[in-house]
Amino acid sequence: MANKTVYDLWYWGAIPGRGEFVRLALEAAGLKYRDRAREKDGEDAMLRDMRAHPQCPPFAPPYLVAGELVISQTANILLYLGEKHGLAPDDVGGRLWVNQLQLTIADVVTEAHDSHHPVASGLYYEDQQEEAQRRADDFRNQRMPKFLGYFDGILAERGDWLAGGLRWSYADLSLFHLIDGLFYAFPKRMGTLAREYPHAIGLHERVAGLPELQDYLKSDRRLPYGDGIFRHYRELDKA
């Protein structure tokens, strides 16, 4: 069934955003999917499609339509893909462990976003720049070391991959993108932290070098960062 399934991924077309965590899993697993909102008039189609599932409406993109299933929340989509396509261990402990890591990554993603939008997503950065300065200071100095140290410690215990063993899980792909986004948004700070957390940085390099991702990472299916979750504002970055 897997090879015949064509998934419909729905996510805003202009930024990698949270959709990227799903895209990386689909791409690394070699699964067929349509990136629906990036097709012609796709975002209008998405806004219509979101209203077309009153029994199980997505709260927000990304969401994945898989036959009869409408699955939203990034970690939930990955839980589904992980179980169905072997992108995580299949014993109960391993499955929950990878889900836990994904949820922790999701928490960092929210905090990375809020470092430039601490007051309201609906306001411009310029309208909350003063608050962003304070929040970004805390994010850089307290939160980034705490989160990176957490993942670094796990990799130091478990080896190349977050769930141990010889193969990546979807949480490894997500941690790659998180670290990648932090390098983009906070290059100075990451220059300092990279020396302290070599296992986490090694994971970033290992995923970047995965044969199954080379075609994708060079393609225009991989979107540039721009005005998404990970943004580079020079004034918010310090070593």
Place this chain on the structure above:
Amino acid sequence: MANKTVYDLWYWGAIPGRGEFVRLALEAAGLKYRDRAREKDGEDAMLRDMRAHPQCPPFAPPYLVAGELVISQTANILLYLGEKHGLAPDDVGGRLWVNQLQLTIADVVTEAHDSHHPVASGLYYEDQQEEAQRRADDFRNQRMPKFLGYFDGILAERGDWLAGGLRWSYADLSLFHLIDGLFYAFPKRMGTLAREYPHAIGLHERVAGLPELQDYLKSDRRLPYGDGIFRHYRELDKA
């Protein structure tokens, strides 16, 4: 096995916090558990215990120890309990649906917390009160109606419970506590919104009346709000 299992729940002892979502599920399901950090010297024991699982460390409480398993992240703990004890539908669609709802509730919980701590968890409210005023305005005016409207619409479609059918799932218990916390933190605003989202308010009342929760809700196992996620600051609340 279920009746013999005694779970160890670990969570800060002074506030309901995120631990409360787990407690409600354990209590409503009639499962035996020890609330470990609330025992004598429990928080010291928790800090030691958190370091005792280097292969699968919790990033933060709450976490649940179930035999060999160490399960953290609230939604992940509930996913586990839901599957094991029938606290959610067991078909793949129903299971993912309830997980999705739980993750959306978790997003609101984070935003409710950040409405009074928009700069840093590690700073006092008084040191970020100005920023909190702006963030709470947005939370009350934009986010609360959006989230409540979302859950209200689902209940309008599905009936008494978020997953449909005749019995609550763990997401219903969590939505109860979320709405309960919002009533505590924002009584004026909830006074206005309660009239607009009767299905969500009805859910709150239904869970509050569940026979299996009466003993718990009256007991001192149910902690008062205090200085946790849901806080009442008069200046942050408006109708």
